[in-house]
Amino acid sequence: MGKTSLEVVYRGIFQKTLARNICRAIVLAARKEGKVGIGFGRYGDSPERNGIPAKYFAVVADTQEELEENLAMYEADNVDVTVAVDDTLCKGVESWGWYGLQPINQLTKNTGTVLVTSVQGRSDLVRDIHTKDVPYNIGVVQGSTSFSGLWVYKDDHTDVRVLGAICKVCPEMVSLESMEEAILEQWNNPVKVDSARKSHDRIETRVVEPGEGNPEEPFSFDLPGWTTMEEALVVRNVEQGAGFRGGDGGYEPVRNPYFKKWSTRTMRPVVNFETCIKCTLCWLHCPDSCFDVTPDGLYDSNMESCCGCGVCEDVCPVPDCITMVNEAEFEGNLSQWEDWNTNKDGYNKWMTEIVEKQKTQEPRSHGFHHVGQYREEVGSVTDSRNVVEGL
Amino acid sequence: MSTTIEKPEQELLISGSEAIAIACSMADVDVITAYPIRPYDTVMQYVSRLVADGEMDCEFIVAESEHSQFEIVKHASAVGARVFCGSSGVGWFYAFEALAVTAGLRLPVVAMVGNRALDDPGAFGTEHNDALAVRDLGWMLNWVATAQEALDTALMAWRIAEDPRVFLPCAISADGSFLTHSQVLTNVPDKSLVDKFLPRYDRGDKVLHPDNPITVAPQVNEDWLMEIRRQTDDGMRRAKGVVEEVHEEFRDIFGRGTPSPFFEEYMTDDAEVVFVGMGTLALPVRVAVRQMREQGIKVGFVRIKWFRPFATEEIKACLSRFKAIGVVDRDYSFGSPDFGGVLYNDIRAALYDSEKKPLVISFIAGLGGREVRGQNVVEMKDVMYEALATGKIDRDKQWIGVRR
Structure with missing residues (x-):
């Protein structure tokens, strides 16, 4: 008698098929051991939206009655394994239909495991993950973020490598033997079975002690009741904006205080304030009005609003003035302009280094900006036999 | 009762919506129309996949609105086609005129309502008011609780709706998210059993066809309408007995189902x-x-x-x-x-x-x-x-x- 559950936290569009394939394989493999199961996406999410954090769940149980305790729900109450298939999600999950920041390990059980696909080390990831008051384990499935697609599928074996690791860290959910059988049945490819087994054998985890990690209180707020809420679906406007950081000069829009975008982005813009020609294009084109106008007429991207789409980088006419940099490089959400303003040399040095480093890295997808980009990104593989269809 | 099962069933990991789509395929539905709205669209996504993969042969028509998709299946049903359609929330309401005339014309359209809250405010989650809105019109209405029941009930729905004693449309209601978006292990029966259970739709001499010159849907006034309503009422009264009959036969052939159909x-x-x-x-x-x-x-x-x-x-x-x-x-x-x-x-x-x-x-x-x-x-x-x-x-x- 028993029940085990798993969540896959992924980014909308790019990884929907990946998340679903992982959860389906879990249920189908567990079936080989006589268990029953269910796979479901968190319904309030909007996984069709570019890069939005979303979740998929798999629950397996020995009996139908035990499974029933997890039916007709949006999320499992807790999970044995949390899988993050994009390491920037370690900073937290803010769904399209979610208000507040959910730590990546929020549902992870006491002594459960967080598995992350990443090229970062375990301790780098733990620094981003919110603290928990019970211990859990962390393991890294080595690899860059998989861009698996929605309608086509870039078959880079991330799915089976994650599945192999799951069998190692939570054998009570499903054994490697059953998983190998299910993988062969579903993909008809012995190489994928090998990938799963190698990942199973290689995965190492370490305990994250209570209190270890990012100590920040995750952003949250209370929802009003029916007696306290304004009637007739009226939403009052926010105030007009005013001067930069409350001062007289510049301009800063007043933002919705309840909707932050601290974890929706996978990259963030880094601005070279020395070469900026104050052309206004980034400010004008930003779909989230994330640029604050500083008193000296520069544009400071505000991390409470930036969803990391990269439009600013695209429209900026000055080479390297705005560069999208991997979100994993950052710990806080502080103002770049204030940093530059207090210590120009220090900022310029940091900025030059991080931009140069970014140029050496494999580019990662952070939104579609032009027609045909999708084909460019998966294009080289769409005609090869490695691409299998969505399901 | 399971002794009547001739071939083993296939177990698939599918959602309630996918179960309905598979039922459409097994029932050899002739005309399916589609217009997207969450959560119902998960049915048409799977149907279009089955059609594209060559696993299902039907007229799959993507309409330009919910109203049109229900008008199309209404007409198709009048000419003798087995049909399926569906919607959710305010999409179902946008089709309301077509829904009313379908029952009035005694056309056995089978629909799925992926239950969704009515706008405003816009919301995706389940609420039963969408489907319930047709409760007085001559639509048969049922609610299912599992993907298995969705599949089984869909197969029964055509049989009941197309029974000449009934000739009324039937809507299967499935809760958005919990049924439409959750994949569970579901038994899909062998096609031969479905063929045994579900005969072809035969509209008899009421079929709209050049070889059978008839007019349907004339204009009437107070001197006719009450008798016509009483006929629909009688169809619904008879439907109850037909539901029992069909449910019993389903249990015999497929070996599952609750003791009471109701x-x-x-x-x-x-x-x-x-x-x-x-x-x-x-x-x-x-x-x-x-x-x-x-x-x-x-x-x-x-x-x-x-x-x-x-x-x-x-x-x-x-x-x-x-x-x-x-x-x-x-x-x-x-x-x-x-x-x-x-x-x-x-x-x-x-x-x-x-x-x-x-x-x-x-x-x-x-x-x-x-x-x-x-x-x-x-x-x-x-x-x-x-x-x-x-x-x-x-x-x-x-x-x-x-x-x-």
């Missing part, structure tokens, strides 16, 4: 206090009932499956056995008697001339797809026992799980 009882044998509800609400309520039973509390649950036709006598006989009935509506009927839900008022009316009259209490829960959790069920149980002890119903405790 409702399912859970832990009711010696129950004092019983919850009544429809759809996936059953899942958390059953879990809570089991837990309360472990504590010796005599609670039970009755899940209503067919809402139209409403099995008045059977439901009356079932529910009059208990001391108190808590009807949990995943819908609202603002300004109705007791400000109660739609199901509540029908249940209460059915029990009016019963010799034994249990207390009937209305609960409104799970609107907009809010989860109904175990603690909500315990809360309702407390209200019911309090009403039994005092003889008075506290109507301030009618809304369950709402923030004050």
